[in-house]
Amino acid sequence: MKSSQNKIVQNYVLRYSLDMICVIDEEARLVQISDACKQLLGFTEEELAGLSITCFVHPEDQSRTLETLQSIRERSAGTQFEISAASKHGQQVPLLWSVAWLKEENCFLCVVRDITAQKQAEKEMRRKEAVQRVLVDHGSDMQALLDAHGNYLYVAVAEPYERAFGYSPDQIMGANALSFVHPDDIGRIEQAFVRLRQTQEPVRVPDVRFKASNGEWRWVETTGSNQLGNPDVQAIVVSSRDITEQKQVLLQLAESEQRFKSLFDNNPSMVLYQNWEGTILDANPAFLSFVGKRGEDVMNRPLSDFLPSEAVPLCRQKLQEAFSGSVVSFEAEMTFGELGHRVLSFVKVPLTVAGRTVGAHTVITDITDVTQARRTVEQQAAKLGTIFESITDAFFTLDRNWNFTYTNAEFDNILLVESSGFIGRCIWDVYPEETNGLFYREYHRAVETDGSVHFQAYLERLEKWLEVKAFPSGEGLSVYFSDITEQVHQQKELEKLSLVASKTLNSVVILDREARIEWANESFTRLTGYTLPEAAGKKPFDLLWGADTDPVTAQRIKERAKNAQPIKEEVLVYRKSGEKRWFEVEVTPIFDGAGELVYRIGIQTDVTERVKSKRELEKLSLVASRTSNSIIIMDAERRVEWVNEGFTKMTGYTLAEIGGKDPRDLLIGPDTDKAELQRIVEKFAEGVSFNTNLVNYRKSGEAFWLAMDVSPVFGTAGSVTHFVAIQKDITFRKEAEANLVKMSQALYQQNKDLEQFTYIVSHNLRAPVANVLGLSSLLSRMDKGSSLYEETLSNLRLSAHRMDTVLRDLNTILSIRDSKGSLERERVNVKLKIQQALTSLQERLERCGGVVTVDMDEDLYLWANKAYLYSIFYNLLSNAIKYRSKERPLQVEIKCVGEAEEEVTISFEDNGSGFDLKKAKDKVFKLYSRFHPETEGRGIGLYLVKAHLEAMEGAVEVTSEVGAGTRFLLFLPKARHEDSHH
Secondary structure, eight states: OHHHHHHHHHHHHHHHOSSEEEEEETTSBEEEEOTHHHHHHSOOHHHHTTSBGGGSBOHHHHHHHHHHHHHHHHHTOOEEEEEEEEOTTSOEEEEEEEEEEETTTTEEEEEEEEOHHHHHHHHHHHHHHHHHHHHHHTOOSEEEEEOTTSBEEEEEEOHHHHHHHOOOHHHHTTSBGGGGBOGGGHHHHHHHHHHHHHOSSOEEEEEEEEEOTTSOEEEEEEEEEEETTOTTTOEEEEEEEEOHHHHHHHHHHHHHHHHHHHHHHHOSSEEEEEOTTOBEEEEOHHHHHHHTOOHHHHTTSBGGGGSOGGGHHHHHHHHHHHHTTOOEEEEEEEEETTTEEEEEEEEEEEEEETTEEEEEEEEEEEOHHHHHHHHHHHHHHHHHHHHHHHOSSEEEEEETTSBEEEEOHHHHHHHTOOGGGGBTSBHHHHSGGGTTSHHHHHHHHHHHHTOOEEEEEEETTTTEEEEEEEEEETTEEEEEEEEOHHHHHHHHHHHHHHHHHTTTTSEEEEEOTTSOEEEEOHHHHHHHSOOHHHHTTSOHHHHHOOTTSOHHHHHHHHHHHHTTOOEEEEEEEEOTTSOEEEEEEEEEEEEOTTSOEEEEEEEEEEOHHHHTHHHHHHHHHHHHHHOSSEEEEEETTOOEEEEOHHHHHHHSOOHHHHTTSOTHHHHOOTTSOHHHHHHHHHHHHHTOOEEEEEEEEOTTSOEEEEEEEEEEEEOTTSSEEEEEEEEEEOHHHHHHHHHHHHHHHHHHHHHHHHHHHHHIIIIIIHHHHHHHHHHHHHHTTSOTTSHHHHHHHHHHHHHHHHHHHHHHHHHHHHHHHHHTTTOOOEEEEHHHHHHHHHHHTHHHHHHHTOEEEEEOOTTOEEEEOHHHHHHHHHHHHHHHHHTOOSSSOOEEEEEEEEEOSSEEEEEEEEOSOOOOHHHHGGGTTSTTOOSOTTSOOOSOHHHHHHHHHHHTTOEEEEEEETTTEEEEEEEEEBOOGGGTTO
């Protein structure tokens, strides 16, 4: 009966004891466990039975537990010890073990109690003791008593606290504590008051912002104790400490940690953390994305598992170098499966703690594109170097400090120098004699105005004329020059010849400042008998005047020549043969820009016959009838009295048809120069000799050019009685001059094209090339893992892209220019080409809500190049979309507004933003001219429109108004039906 009762008690104790009771065999295995184990650790008896006690004991306590059990067994005495155990949910539970060795039963009897509350109480006690010690040793910043509503009843403030917050105790007394608390922290304070009312334990409120007297929020740590029930206190006791500095340090530390984590996770480069064996302990998303793995598939695996086998030895070697304490960087080319051939940049940075390297951060950057771009840039740079060396002009560049940065071979050829030693030297040190000279002034003007300069200069030390073009840029100055010595000499000769060209019927001489003959034409020799070698260096009056020359007239001519005044006189002269002749002399002085006399131009007309006309009129008529030139004799009212056969042959009119009429009634037409006719009328009215070149019309209606010399005939009373006109058909000469003008215009246009090309190469191409060269050199010396490296690389890509854009523009320009004269043209339907351009831009038109109206016949054809015609409408439509008004939907109207026999006029009009034609002036169709800087563009569209039209023998006109829109008129040759076979 007693045994039965013992068993009941035993079962009751095992089931209902709040302490866990267990039996452990000599091997430390659990044999029996009470139900309290479920409450303490969450395990049932079935889950732990047969397991070693160490299965739920903390690893650090396992050895000590076994040693303690062994000691109890050896001493056969019970004892107590504390060991923490891990609950089923992973929580550490502090336990007090009471163990006795039952020798007869050969097992341990254990009573285990949860001492969590005891530990917390002890911890709190220790904290209170520590606080008390601190308060005793140092005191708190502020101690106060509050009533149940939080109003201050008593305040004691330490001096540092009072300085920091600016309050004295008297200023705080009676105020409510919540009035000083930051609005975001009031909720936590109110919760603390609720807890204080529910417990007698101290309540700590960390990190509360408390308002100082100057408005600043400072951080405090507050501990409160509810002593309202204490008859000796009857208040809430509050102790506060200023923790502003510590809080700021913690916030900065948290921010620093967050920045590091953000840098690690968001770094576009792959970042790893490895140990000595190369095992990956951490990897950022960029690496996981590159290898196509999840984090759990990568962690605790060596990096070599994710690299091609041929790259593993190098990476292991570099990791060992990093663990020796050095930062290691290297590049490696390797081939991955789906990724293919890649170039990777590695940077390994050792992590050292207490003088020992414990790991290494590895930063991996995929620089495949950069490497390819660098190689491409190097190739392009080499090509550009070849281009610059092949430029026929001499070429050099200066930096912003006037130092030479580049010279080509032609530079050395023209200046007869070896310029390799010039690089890095200042140009004014190399050529000190040019300081403050023309080159110095023009180069400085280009830099100061940020505009190109074009000038000619004489290099005295080499006796050469140079044509110089200088283009400023952000890097400095690009200068082209060529030797034009021969051209200048030819130009001077041409200037002289051009003066003669308009005066070929008269004697022309060019005189120097001293009135000595420098040059004379063939007419001078014909009129005077003297050749140029005979006359050169002599004064005309010393050469031609004689005994019968009127001294008054001679003196007047000398005085006007001495004063550099114009001269116009009739004077008797002597030919080389001694023959006397009457010359009408006109001398015009020529001055330079500074107003200094440069030379004189003298024109001598033999007027001997005019002087003798009174006596020789009959003889003149006889002579006139036999000359091949046209001769007309008119009365004082300019009515025709007589014409010779030469006139009839030249004009087709007989004397009977023109007699008694003014020649203007029959000979002038639509192309006759009206201004010249007015001048002729004025000369007739003045009664003076004159000559003219004029378009007349034959009886058949055919236009022709004639040169006419008109001389008045004076009567005895000194008044004009007749006019004699000598006419010569100069149509052939005029046609030759027109062809010469046309050729000059073509040469001028080619020169402008060359200048444009030169400008693009020097201004638009040289800058990105210099950037590419500089950035390429800079990249090779930079840390691949630095942010500056990435920024420099981005700038390199941008410069390469700009260089490629300029090269493509050049290719477009050259292709258009080369096509002139050989452009393939055919019969093209206009409306079809417009529809093709609209189809290409349909998506952009729909996005902006634009409407295009085409009013044109279906069968309108132009004699044009298909591609050029498409490009014209595409560029005009693209510009209309790009520069549309923000205030209204885009509307474009395309229609035929004029159709002649051989030409069609097409109007292209939009209601866009427009531009100021007065400001644009002649730059509308220039390359890279832009009038809307706020809108992205290159300024090449309108240039291409004009170039394509001119290549097809067409033209373009534009009118525009800001805020109203723009209208283009396109003039193009019309296709004929007989051209359809083309």
